[in-house]
Amino acid sequence: MVFPDSAARNRPSARAATAQVLAPYALVREYLKHGLSVGRWPPGALMPSDSELVAQFGVSRMTVTRALRELQTDGLVTRVQGLGTYAAHLAQVSSSLTIRDLHEEITARGHRHHARVHLSRQQRATAGLAGQLGLAPGAPVFHTLIVHFEDDVALQCEDRFVNPRCAPNYLKTDFTKITPTHYLLQVAPLWEAQYSIEAGAPRVREARLLGIPGDEPCLIIVRRTVNRDIPITLARLVHPGSRYRVQGQFKP
Amino acid sequence: MVFPDSAARNRPSARAATAQVLAPYALVREYLKHGLSVGRWPPGALMPSDSELVAQFGVSRMTVTRALRELQTDGLVTRVQGLGTYAAHLAQVSSSLTIRDLHEEITARGHRHHARVHLSRQQRATAGLAGQLGLAPGAPVFHTLIVHFEDDVALQCEDRFVNPRCAPNYLKTDFTKITPTHYLLQVAPLWEAQYSIEAGAPRVREARLLGIPGDEPCLIIVRRTVNRDIPITLARLVHPGSRYRVQGQFKP
DNA sequence: CAGTGGTCTAGACCACATA
């Protein structure tokens, strides 16, 4: 690991001359990150203060601040005003899980995607559904039931309810060409979602549509999406366990 | 949404006077975020330049930069040097998934956690395992098999292999008191993990240890952890589908 | 060339926590 030296590094000309030198703020960040990884500051330990780092690296405080703020948003340090910067307790590992549009995911693998629409209609919301979508019980909702195939193998059964207020033209979409996810992303570009992932048996109809035995373990994702406090959609995505998995990665 | 006015807001005294005013950088960020959510800048559209925002809000460029950098790390905008700032295509929703230490998760719910250790020994790595842990085939590895209970209900069967080089004293730990996850976090505080989540049937032994039928769908998490290019551990976590789910959230 | 984002500085005021 590079040491806080900086006298030379700090000259912009030196920065430009060499090819891939880290910017000063990145240098400070990596220095601290390295120290954390080798246990120089065990979880909970007090780390160098802003002013100490300013002196050590010969940079301005804004530079140190940026380095520390990045570590903070990555959950690696905890900063408390009036006290100092502490090495975080990584009791919970917060990771990045990417849920992509299925069409994209399949075509990115170089496979063919197609969808079969089993249901696409308006109906009245039950009490529970109305609550989830912020509607009055009995209010109209859009309901689609679509099975997605990867190279003719059923991969996902997508049972979705949509708030008509957010996507009035939802049912006019040709879901064999555009997935609901893709369409809704266009209608409501900025959103907020909660979801749960669990294992369970498929419902009878889902097993039939997916062409799997009724006792095959399935990965079930239930996702609720909200845009600016207005619920948009509630989806139940059922995947045969043998054909689908969610992958993720945590990288500080 | 508040408008770029700022003349008054910018006086620190005004900031201190009112209770919960947003800091200028947050004001700029929320202004842009709001515009994105109402479709003022559709995906791919050119957004205001730094200097325009500086003029509109009457703040310094560092303040605007910070706002935009936060939006960028959240994946809401794309910035290209020499071109400008663009509204991002939210083709893939990258979300935050939290995997906590099970002991913490259970006690946080106000329940009791206890563990039963069924295996805790050193053995020789098979070829496949050695590859995953960066060891030579036949090299010694630590192997633990532990079942975790929440209020006497089996919640997780944890089958784990550990690289002795990273945690030489691993087997000396009392796993009825400290979970392997917790112990390893202390030994290697900064890490990097890859994992997959899938649904499947438990192995025969796992079903027996968990006290569930052999055909009960289970949520299976396989996680591989690496610290500074050195593999630490490989874990297979099997949860009865009816008793466990992973929850997550995406919030721009 | 002009305009864009990427980064840095030196200094400043503030709120907060501890002694």
Place this chain on the structure above:
DNA sequence: ATGTGGTCTAGACCACTGT
């Protein structure tokens, strides 16, 4: 009173992209 982090400013140089 001192030291901590939180934030802001005014100006600067750079690399990059277009015309």
